[in-house]
Structure formats: structure tokens, C-alpha cells
Amino acid sequence: MSKSIIKINGKIDKILKTNKDGSAVVLFKNENEDIFNLQSSIIMVEITKRQWRNFKNLPDILDLYLNIYGKFEIRTLKENKTYIYVKSIAIKKVGLKEQKQILDHDDKIDKHYKQDVxxxxxxxxxxxxxxxxxxxxxxxxxxxxxxxxxxxxxxxxxxxxxxxxxxxxxxxxxxxxxxxxxxxxxxxxxxxxxxxxxxxxxxxxxxxxxxxxxxxxxxxxxx
The missing domain is CATH 3.90.1530 (Conserved hypothetical protein from pyrococcus furiosus pfu- 392566-001, ParB domain)
Structure with missing residues (x-):
């Protein structure tokens, strides 16, 4: 897994699986309106047990707008199609109007990350x-x-x-x-x-x- 950190913005499109350890893997639909976006890419996100516990029982989970930060790598499917696999380290739930953000950390984010590099x-x-x-x-x-x-x-x-x-x-x-x-x-x-x-x-x-x-x-x- 790369040490580089990627930020994706959007909604969970589909819950692919939940693991025995309590974590989950979801298909993520990026909806970033920034001119530089990943809307047309396949993105799978692994969400940790603690993060998933905070979201899994919400009735509107597929309607939540999320900012996800994570380490990523490029993987290949059997059909030779490539996709981006992200291991989440932080999730922000963003309100549509008030833009309130709830930050859920699983790893300490270093100063370079906080400086928005x-x-x-x-x-x-x-x-x-x-x-x-x-x-x-x-x-x-x-x-x-x-x-x-x-x-x-x-x-x-x-x-x-x-x-x-x-x-x-x-x-x-x-x-x-x-x-x-x-x-x-x-x-x-x-x-x-x-x-x-x-x-x-x-x-x-x-x-x-x-x-x-x-x-x-x-x-x-x-x-």
C-alpha cells in the first residue's frame, strides 16, 4: 500500500462486503465538482471497524456525502480492468447546507498532511x-x-x-x-x-x- 494519501468526495454506491473483523469494503461514487476529479474511475474503499461502526446503522447511509482520506494503490481485476483501492484513515461527514464536518480518525495524520500539501x-x-x-x-x-x-x-x-x-x-x-x-x-x-x-x-x-x-x-x- 502506497504511503501517498488521496482525498475522494462523494457517496457510497454499494456495500460490497463486511469482514469478520468488523471492517467493510464499499464501492464509492466520487462526486467532486472540482475540475480535477475521479468521477469515471472505479473506487473501492476499505473502512475500518471503528469508522464503519459509526456509519453502518444510519438509515441514509447511501445518501451521506463523505470526504474520505486514505492510502491507496492501483489494482487489477480478472478482466484486466484497473481500479483504485483506498484504505481509509479518515472520514468526514459533510452536511449539505451547514457544511458541518465530523472527523473520524484511525491514524494520526502527520504535520505534512495537516498543512494540506x-x-x-x-x-x-x-x-x-x-x-x-x-x-x-x-x-x-x-x-x-x-x-x-x-x-x-x-x-x-x-x-x-x-x-x-x-x-x-x-x-x-x-x-x-x-x-x-x-x-x-x-x-x-x-x-x-x-x-x-x-x-x-x-x-x-x-x-x-x-x-x-x-x-x-x-x-x-x-x-
């Missing part, structure tokens, strides 16, 4: 590749690219429109660095990386020998 759209708009002269990109199998930078592993990812990005003929290039194992480490382009993983798409990549911080400094990335 996002990979915002500006990260996607950091067009570093447009500032390079005579750059050469290579087609890369996304399965050979790994997340190793602390900035990526500990990131909280803002919601963005996966479906729209998946329809792009060409995804924004990523920057990678080759490691001793013959695979690559992601340096820049986290959102492109996620979309490529979800839809098994190869991407254009710029191969560099710089680490994330050196790359950021050289090409004036804002994050």
Missing part, C-alpha cells in the same frame, strides 16, 4: 519539457518505472480528471532516471504516471541523471 494542477502545468532545447524523448513501458522519491511516496494527491487525461492522444511527458537494476525512477510527472498505470499506456519520457530536488532546481519547478 497537495500535488496541485500547477504540478501538471510545470511544463519543464518546453524549456528544454533539442530534447529527445523515449517511449517507456510504464511498468518499468517505479516511485522512489520521498516527495512522491509521501504525497497527498489532489483530485483530477483521470478520464479526460486518459483520452489525450499524447500524455504529458515524464522525467525518469535509470537505476542500477535497469528500471527507472520517476523524477517528474506523477499524475501522468498514475493515468498511464491505470490504463496500461506507455509514455514519452526524458531520461536524466538528476534526482528530484536537482531536477526541480534546474528546471524551476514550483513543487
Amino acid at each position: 497537495y500535488f496541485q494542477q500547477r504540478d501538471y502545468d510545470n511544463m519543464w519539457f518546453k524549456r528544454l532545447e533539442e530534447i529527445e524523448f523515449q517511449d517507456v513501458d510504464i511498468n518499468n518505472v517505479k516511485l522512489v522519491e520521498k516527495t512522491h511516496l509521501n504525497s497527498r494527491i489532489s483530485i483530477f480528471n483521470i478520464k479526460n487525461m486518459s483520452n489525450y492522444k499524447d500524455l504529458t511527458p515524464i522525467a525518469i532516471r535509470k537505476n542500477e537494476e535497469g528500471t527507472y525512477e520517476l523524477i517528474a510527472g506523477l499524475k501522468t504516471f498514475i493515468v498511464a498505470k491505470l490504463f496500461s499506456r506507455n509514455v514519452k519520457a526524458y531520461i536524466t541523471d538528476l534526482d528530484r530536488e536537482s531536477f526541480k532546481e534546474k528546471y524551476s519547478l514550483t513543487i
Whole structure:
């Protein structure tokens, strides 16, 4: 399970199962009105025993609007369809008018999380590749690219429109660095990386020998 934290907004679409330990797995329908959303993605959420105890007996459970924060990973079904699996660490029940929020924590959220550190759209708009002269990109199998930078592993990812990005003929290039194992480490382009993983798409990549911080400094990335 990734250390990165994702935030999803919406309602429980279907209760898939309840486990012997009291936890539950639900199908979640994201309804975030933000321009960057996950409305068209399959999202399954594992809710802890204590969290589920607070919600399971509510008569309007499928009508509740929830903000869910959790660690996530991308999984594959037997039909080779991919989906996002989220292990909830916090749930906010949001009122429609008064916007009152009831926060249910199961893990202590660290200071970086509280400081609302996002990979915002500006990260996607950091067009570093447009500032390079005579750059050469290579087609890369996304399965050979790994997340190793602390900035990526500990990131909280803002919601963005996966479906729209998946329809792009060409995804924004990523920057990678080759490691001793013959695979690559992601340096820049986290959102492109996620979309490529979800839809098994190869991407254009710029191969560099710089680490994330050196790359950021050289090409004036804002994050």
C-alpha cells in the first residue's frame, strides 16, 4: 500500500462486503465538482471497524456525502480492468447546507498532511519539457518505472480528471532516471504516471541523471 494519501468526495454506491473483523469494503461514487476529479474511475474503499461502526446503522447511509482520506494503490481485476483501492484513515461527514464536518480518525495524520500539501494542477502545468532545447524523448513501458522519491511516496494527491487525461492522444511527458537494476525512477510527472498505470499506456519520457530536488532546481519547478 502506497504511503501517498488521496482525498475522494462523494457517496457510497454499494456495500460490497463486511469482514469478520468488523471492517467493510464499499464501492464509492466520487462526486467532486472540482475540475480535477475521479468521477469515471472505479473506487473501492476499505473502512475500518471503528469508522464503519459509526456509519453502518444510519438509515441514509447511501445518501451521506463523505470526504474520505486514505492510502491507496492501483489494482487489477480478472478482466484486466484497473481500479483504485483506498484504505481509509479518515472520514468526514459533510452536511449539505451547514457544511458541518465530523472527523473520524484511525491514524494520526502527520504535520505534512495537516498543512494540506497537495500535488496541485500547477504540478501538471510545470511544463519543464518546453524549456528544454533539442530534447529527445523515449517511449517507456510504464511498468518499468517505479516511485522512489520521498516527495512522491509521501504525497497527498489532489483530485483530477483521470478520464479526460486518459483520452489525450499524447500524455504529458515524464522525467525518469535509470537505476542500477535497469528500471527507472520517476523524477517528474506523477499524475501522468498514475493515468498511464491505470490504463496500461506507455509514455514519452526524458531520461536524466538528476534526482528530484536537482531536477526541480534546474528546471524551476514550483513543487
